[in-house]
Amino acid sequence: MGSVRDFRPVFLVIGILLITLSLAMMVPAIADRIAGNPDWQVFLAAAVFSLFLGGCLTLVSRTSDTRISVRQAFVLTTFSWIIIPAFAALPFVFGDLGLSYADAYFEAMSGLTTTGSTVISDLDNAPPGILLWRSLLQWMGGIGIIVTAIAILPVLQVGGMQLFRTESSDQSEKVLPRAAALAGAIFMVYFGLTIVNGIAYWIAGMTPFQSICHAMTTISTGGFSTLDGSIGHFDNAGIEGIATVFMILGSLPFVLYLQAVRGGFRALLRDTQVRWFLGIALCVVLALTGWLWSDGGEAPGHALRMATFNAISVMTGTGYSSADFNTWGSFALPIFTLLMFIGGCTGATTGGIKIFRIQVLYATARVQMLKLIQPHGVFTLKFNRRPIPDSVPASVMGFFFLFVLSFGVVAMALSAMGLDYVTSISGAATAIANVGPGLGDIIGPSGNFQALPEAAKWVLSFAMLIGRLELFTALVLLVPAFWRD
Amino acid sequence: MGSVRDFRPVFLVIGILLITLSLAMMVPAIADRIAGNPDWQVFLAAAVFSLFLGGCLTLVSRTSDTRISVRQAFVLTTFSWIIIPAFAALPFVFGDLGLSYADAYFEAMSGLTTTGSTVISDLDNAPPGILLWRSLLQWMGGIGIIVTAIAILPVLQVGGMQLFRTESSDQSEKVLPRAAALAGAIFMVYFGLTIVNGIAYWIAGMTPFQSICHAMTTISTGGFSTLDGSIGHFDNAGIEGIATVFMILGSLPFVLYLQAVRGGFRALLRDTQVRWFLGIALCVVLALTGWLWSDGGEAPGHALRMATFNAISVMTGTGYSSADFNTWGSFALPIFTLLMFIGGCTGATTGGIKIFRIQVLYATARVQMLKLIQPHGVFTLKFNRRPIPDSVPASVMGFFFLFVLSFGVVAMALSAMGLDYVTSISGAATAIANVGPGLGDIIGPSGNFQALPEAAKWVLSFAMLIGRLELFTALVLLVPAFWRD
Numbered sequence: 001m002g003s004v005r006d007f008r009p010v011f012l013v014i015g016i017l018l019i020t021l022s023l024a025m026m027v028p029a030i031a032d033r034i035a036g037n038p039d040w041q042v043f044l045a046a047a048v049f050s051l052f053l054g055g056c057l058t059l060v061s062r063t064s065d066t067r068i069s070v071r072q073a074f075v076l077t078t079f080s081w082i083i084i085p086a087f088a089a090l091p092f093v094f095g096d097l098g099l100s101y102a103d104a105y106f107e108a109m110s111g112l113t114t115t116g117s118t119v120i121s122d123l124d125n126a127p128p129g130i131l132l133w134r135s136l137l138q139w140m141g142g143i144g145i146i147v148t149a150i151a152i153l154p155v156l157q158v159g160g161m162q163l164f165r166t167e168s169s170d171q172s173e174k175v176l177p178r179a180a181a182l183a184g185a186i187f188m189v190y191f192g193l194t195i196v197n198g199i200a201y202w203i204a205g206m207t208p209f210q211s212i213c214h215a216m217t218t219i220s221t222g223g224f225s226t227l228d229g230s231i232g233h234f235d236n237a238g239i240e241g242i243a244t245v246f247m248i249l250g251s252l253p254f255v256l257y258l259q260a261v262r263g264g265f266r267a268l269l270r271d272t273q274v275r276w277f278l279g280i281a282l283c284v285v286l287a288l289t290g291w292l293w294s295d296g297g298e299a300p301g302h303a304l305r306m307a308t309f310n311a312i313s314v315m316t317g318t319g320y321s322s323a324d325f326n327t328w329g330s331f332a333l334p335i336f337t338l339l340m341f342i343g344g345c346t347g348a349t350t351g352g353i354k355i356f357r358i359q360v361l362y363a364t365a366r367v368q369m370l371k372l373i374q375p376h377g378v379f380t381l382k383f384n385r386r387p388i389p390d391s392v393p394a395s396v397m398g399f400f401f402l403f404v405l406s407f408g409v410v411a412m413a414l415s416a417m418g419l420d421y422v423t424s425i426s427g428a429a430t431a432i433a434n435v436g437p438g439l440g441d442i443i444g445p446s447g448n449f450q451a452l453p454e455a456a457k458w459v460l461s462f463a464m465l466i467g468r469l470e471l472f473t474a475l476v477l478l479v480p481a482f483w484r485d
Numbered sequence: 486m487g488s489v490r491d492f493r494p495v496f497l498v499i500g501i502l503l504i505t506l507s508l509a510m511m512v513p514a515i516a517d518r519i520a521g522n523p524d525w526q527v528f529l530a531a532a533v534f535s536l537f538l539g540g541c542l543t544l545v546s547r548t549s550d551t552r553i554s555v556r557q558a559f560v561l562t563t564f565s566w567i568i569i570p571a572f573a574a575l576p577f578v579f580g581d582l583g584l585s586y587a588d589a590y591f592e593a594m595s596g597l598t599t600t601g602s603t604v605i606s607d608l609d610n611a612p613p614g615i616l617l618w619r620s621l622l623q624w625m626g627g628i629g630i631i632v633t634a635i636a637i638l639p640v641l642q643v644g645g646m647q648l649f650r651t652e653s654s655d656q657s658e659k660v661l662p663r664a665a666a667l668a669g670a671i672f673m674v675y676f677g678l679t680i681v682n683g684i685a686y687w688i689a690g691m692t693p694f695q696s697i698c699h700a701m702t703t704i705s706t707g708g709f710s711t712l713d714g715s716i717g718h719f720d721n722a723g724i725e726g727i728a729t730v731f732m733i734l735g736s737l738p739f740v741l742y743l744q745a746v747r748g749g750f751r752a753l754l755r756d757t758q759v760r761w762f763l764g765i766a767l768c769v770v771l772a773l774t775g776w777l778w779s780d781g782g783e784a785p786g787h788a789l790r791m792a793t794f795n796a797i798s799v800m801t802g803t804g805y806s807s808a809d810f811n812t813w814g815s816f817a818l819p820i821f822t823l824l825m826f827i828g829g830c831t832g833a834t835t836g837g838i839k840i841f842r843i844q845v846l847y848a849t850a851r852v853q854m855l856k857l858i859q860p861h862g863v864f865t866l867k868f869n870r871r872p873i874p875d876s877v878p879a880s881v882m883g884f885f886f887l888f889v890l891s892f893g894v895v896a897m898a899l900s901a902m903g904l905d906y907v908t909s910i911s912g913a914a915t916a917i918a919n920v921g922p923g924l925g926d927i928i929g930p931s932g933n934f935q936a937l938p939e940a941a942k943w944v945l946s947f948a949m950l951i952g953r954l955e956l957f958t959a960l961v962l963l964v965p966a967f968w969r970d
Binding site: 070071074156157158291295329330331333334335338361362364365367368369370371372373375393394395397398399400401402404405408411412415416418419420421422424425439472475476479481482 | 846885897910966
């Protein structure tokens with residue numbers, strides 16, 4: 001088992017991922033070739049370049065010892081999510097979009113982390129290859145984070161994820177084989193849901209191309225659209241309903257689907273994380289509907305439709321919009337900020353603090369209250385009707401503190417670059433929670449991130465990265481002691 | 486030892502506090518009588534009313550058993566801080582200020598919790614009695630919270646305060662005798678600091694009346710001023726310097742002063758909470774100075790003076806202002822929001838999350854990081870070079886979660902009443918952290934809370950109350966199980 005400074009297994013995996021990426025680049029290349037758009041050469045060149053480098057990395061990093069240590073797994077996970085976007089950005093730079101490398105890296109990071117913030121303003125006239133590439137990035141990023149969250153993070157024990165260690169997982173060096181075994185089953189579910197979603201979109205009125213692209217960015221709760229008007233462009237209640245259902249499906253723990261296939265769908269609704277998620281979503285939708293109805297003067301039915309779609313879109317971290325919720329008045333903005341923070345379930349494609357952590361925090365605060373009333377009482381913290389292991393509350397607490405701290409630091413960095421209060425705060429929140437749009441005129445649902453200074457784009461790219469990797473996974477690499485043997 | 490539903494000891498203490506309050510009302514009555522202002526009758530009437538009711542409560546609640554249970558201590562503490570402002574508000578209602586009862590209660594709560602938010606707009610022309618009364622409320626509230634935090638909260642074990650239990654404190658029924666013993670010594674220090682502060686202000690150029698009033702609201706980190714322009718009215722670097730020193734002195738743990746008197750001032754600087762407080766303050770002042778210099782184009786000296794005074798004022802929860810920091814550009818607002826949250830040390834007059842909790846949270850996050858690197862390592866959480874008791878981290882975690890949650894709920898309630906994003910968020914923060922001014926045009930340093938709807942004033946009064954009592958002390962009364970025997 002290797003030292004933390006033995007980078008061979010890390011480079012080996014990154015090499016394999018680069019080769020996969022180069023194969024994925026052939027899809028938009030073919031699409032642009034069919035559409036007669038010269039961009040196909042850009043994709044081909046980027047694919048060849050990535051294939052060459054990936055191949056080299058794979059060859060020079062071959063090692064007889066494929067087992068990796070826990071620390072190497074940290075390096076592997078973080079470096080993969082830093083380096084892959086660097087290559088995925090190439091088609092954005094060399095295409096006709098006029099993007100700088102900071103723009104392109106931001107767009108690629110936003111795609112692969114399934115955030116959905118964009119710097120591209122004229123999507124309606126963008127070539128099909130670019131649109132397909134953005135959707136593909138989110139789709140690949142979505143399955144990537146599910147596998148990471150199910151197979152790797154519980155073993156790394158970051159931020160309370162040890163709650164989701166299964167019987168077969170342990171702290172030993174079995175990280176990669178286990179990932180491969182689970183990835184196959186999860187991938188089938190993910191792939192199947194995407195197909196169903198795409199067909200539903202097509203029946204509801206999208207073109208086949210739009211159906212494919214949107215299905216990939218819905219199930220991954222990514223939120224990139226092929227249209228400047230996002231889902232609102234269609235003004236179609238059916239499409240919004242389909243999107244809502246599949247955004248929710250993308251936010252529930254994917255392992256539960258495997259259990260559901262085996263043991264019936266009851267298991268899904270017995271899970272307390274799922275119940276809390278749906279309960280919170282319901283409360284927020286009702287509150288927003290009431291607000292839009294009473295304050296905004298909307299008809300109740302339309303208010304419900306607007307509230308449901310946009311609240312679910314933000315809470316699941318998708319980031320589609322069917323309306324500019326900036327204009328929904330004073331009550332909506334804090335609600336949307338809160339939804340960004342909460343996020344969905346773990347082991348899915350959503351970001352944010354995540355429901356299970358809110359549950360652990362709530363359980364801790366509740367037990368604290370009861371202890372004040374009965375100082376000598378014995379109270380057990382429970383999650384899903386089982387006692388929570390001792391190490392989890394402190395781990396979740398560390399995560400929560402680090403989340404608030406990172407949010408504060410990023411917001412302050414953005415404001416130091418001259419961005420206003422709402423843009424700084426919502427920009428930091430939307431990036432760390434991997435949501436997509438922010439609030440306010442600049443980065444709100446009807447704006448985009450193009451106008452921000454280059455430095456802000458790098459800061460936000462970093463925020464998306466650490467948010468996606470549950471903070472600890474990436475930030476631990478900044479601790480000097482990590483690199484000592 | 487009494488049942489939680491035996492209110493006699495509670496009413497006995499509240500009766501005594503009301504009698505004390507009625508005596509305090511005689512001070513502004515005399516001041517107004519000397520100044521020839523008819524308001525003296527209002528103060529006299531309020532004093533007589535409070536004396537009568539306080540006397541009645543004391544007489545009917547006499548009980549041979551003066552020992553109280555821990556749960557009765559919760560009721561006693563919370564009810565005192567709810568009922569005393571209700572009487573302290575009387576002079577505001579019946580004076581010439583034209584305030585509603587919601588306004589008056591808000592002002593009294595803001596005074597007694599040493600928050601310093603105000604609904605009175607024309608201070609420059611207000612009668613001396615009212616000005617003196619506002620200052621007295623903060624001064625009394627300041628010593629009240631110090632005694633509560635040192636003698637009562639550690640026994641109640643709220644939000645990690647058990648970290649400050651001394652050898653002689655235990656969970657038994659000795660709450661009141663111990664409070665009385667400590668209160669005397671602490672009161673002498675508090676009184677002495679106020680005198681020194683007042684004399685310093687007088688030498689620096691304030692009138693005797695201004696010196697007395699400002700000394701009382703500086704050491705209590707309350708922030709009520711006798712002038713619409715607050716401390717900025719004087720435009721006097723000496724006065725700002727004196728205020729800065731005494732705001733800091735009001736934010737350090739008062740027990741350390743007792744130790745310092747006995748064992749030299751080294752003890753004060755050896756305390757890690759004091760070091761962190763001064764360290765954070767220094768970082769923020771330097772960052773703000775740099776910002777005002779580079780972005781605002783201020784001369785370095787003036788930038789340093791403005792940054793120091795206003796940052797210390799907000800961080801200590803005082804709320805004086807020497808400039809409208811709303812106009813300091815994008816970087817200042819998030820900094821001031823953060824400072825509100827952090828607050829000062831415990832066992833002092835400041836609010837917010839407080840430094841020791843930030844230290845515990847940081848220590849927890851740090852140990853989490855180290856555990857990721859060395860899963861089998863043994864790490865001890867320390868505070869002030871001593872191991873932290875096992876119950877503290879969870880207790881602090883519960884507090885932090887409840888703080889963020891209360892902040893979110895209050896901010897959302899305010900926004901549902903139609904207040905804008907900055908006003909809702911900074912209003913919730915400034916109330917829960919007992920700071921004073923908010924941000925934005927309405928409740929910022931150059932505005933006041935008069936324009937808010939009545940309902941918002943009640944919500945903010947509630948927020949000031951729970952913030953002052955470290956959340957748990959007040960919120961536990963809302964748990965039904967609390968009232969069962």
